[in-house]
Amino acid sequence: MDRRSFLKSSALGVVGAVASREAGAQGVERQAQVSDGPSLPVVVASRNGLAATQKAMEMMGAGEDTLDAVIAGVNIVEADPEDRSVGYGGLPNEEGVVQLDSSVMHGPTNGAGAVASLEGIVHPSKVARDVMTHTDHVLLVGPGALKFALAMGHEKRDLLTDEAREIWMKWKRDLSERDDWIDPADRLPRSMTPGEKHAARQMMRHHGTINCNAVNEKGEVSGVTTTSGLAFKLPGRVGDSPIFGAGLFVDNEVGACGSTGRGEANLKTCASFLVVEFMRQGVSPEEAGLRAMQRIVEKTTEPYLLRDDGKPAFGLNFYIVNKKGEYAGVNLYKGSRAQFAVHDGRENRLRDSAYLFER
Ligand code: ASP
Numbered sequence: 355m356d357r358r359s360f361l362k363s364s365a366l367g368v369v370g371a372v373a374s375r376e377a378g379a380q381g382v383e384r385q386a387q388v389s390d391g392p393s394l395p396v397v398v399a400s401r402n403g404l405a406a407t408q409k410a411m412e413m414m415g416a417g418e419d420t421l422d423a424v425i426a427g428v429n430i431v432e433a434d435p436e437d438r439s440v441g442y443g444g445l446p447n448e449e450g451v452v453q454l455d456s457s458v459m460h461g462p463t464n465g466a467g468a469v470a471s472l473e474g475i476v477h478p479s480k481v482a483r484d485v486m487t488h489t490d491h492v493l494l495v496g497p498g499a500l501k502f503a504l505a506m507g508h509e510k511r512d513l514l515t516d517e518a519r520e521i522w523m524k525w526k527r528d529l530s531e532r533d534d535w536i537d538p539a540d541r542l543p544r545s546m547t548p549g550e551k552h553a554a555r556q557m558m559r560h561h562g563t564i565n566c567n568a569v570n571e572k573g574e575v576s577g578v579t580t581t582s583g584l585a586f587k588l589p590g591r592v593g594d595s596p597i598f599g600a601g602l603f604v605d606n607e608v609g610a611c612g613s614t615g616r617g618e619a620n621l622k623t624c625a626s627f628l629v630v631e632f633m634r635q636g637v638s639p640e641e642a643g644l645r646a647m648q649r650i651v652e653k654t655t656e657p658y659l660l661r662d663d664g665k666p667a668f669g670l671n672f673y674i675v676n677k678k679g680e681y682a683g684v685n686l687y688k689g690s691r692a693q694f695a696v697h698d699g700r701e702n703r704l705r706d707s708a709y710l711f712e713r
Pocket of ligand 1: 562563581582583584592593594595601613614615616617618
């Protein structure tokens, strides 16, 4: 971090690893380092991904491809009705329809495939792989993505569980300022009324996704991100998860980064690409994630997205691994959910993420 951006971040109260290293500040919660250094293979995932990292590691141990391994891992979460952020059981859009986004990237072949606003298919990550494998395209959306999925033999089913429908109905009953429509005037720099502040806080609602990235013993890297996206989103809203460079980026020469949290922030900064590019310059996964997070903070200027203290009113997390097997989870904020899943070949567990802001 250069002096100028460091001073700027200090003014905002940044206490994360980048700042603390230069300022000697406290408050950085670093991941426990593996005592004998990085090792391969390794799988990282979002906090809801412990079953995925386990499955992916087992498959890589059996000699399976890294992409097949991470997809099989996230398939467990996609099919889980209890996970409200992904696949079957995911929370629906404003109209009660579950619309799914997913992307996959296969490092060894520079392969990529994605689907967005896909309805009625439990495993969008498998359809994304089919886009990669069976077409010359990389992204299919909406009805076209569904037609393709059906042609590839994926089964259509209703993804809205009773529990998810109940939550949606409650949201409709309570509907006030908790939607995604914005008065253009709210983008103007001026102080906000308490009601507007309340609306801004609601922007933090119901995010969730699974990202899973793996490197095998040969240094082959793959990743997948899959989600039902922001709950109660406007129909047709596409988040960062199916967009290469935003919710997922893999470069076999460097490593991988995926993300959960406010997708719009990643879309506007190409955050996952940025993290991988910082690593290409020789920066560690943790530091690369913190630098990209800092960029997002600097680019978040809309008043309705800022808290009273000037910090972003949303959550954002990165899951990062490099080709050597070094890894990190990086969050915007510390908190009980600031953890990520990692299987390092020895044990599979949640670890604490680094973070930019204490609170
Ligand atoms: N990043 C996802 C999206 O914006 C949602 C999330 O991870 O919470 O669609």
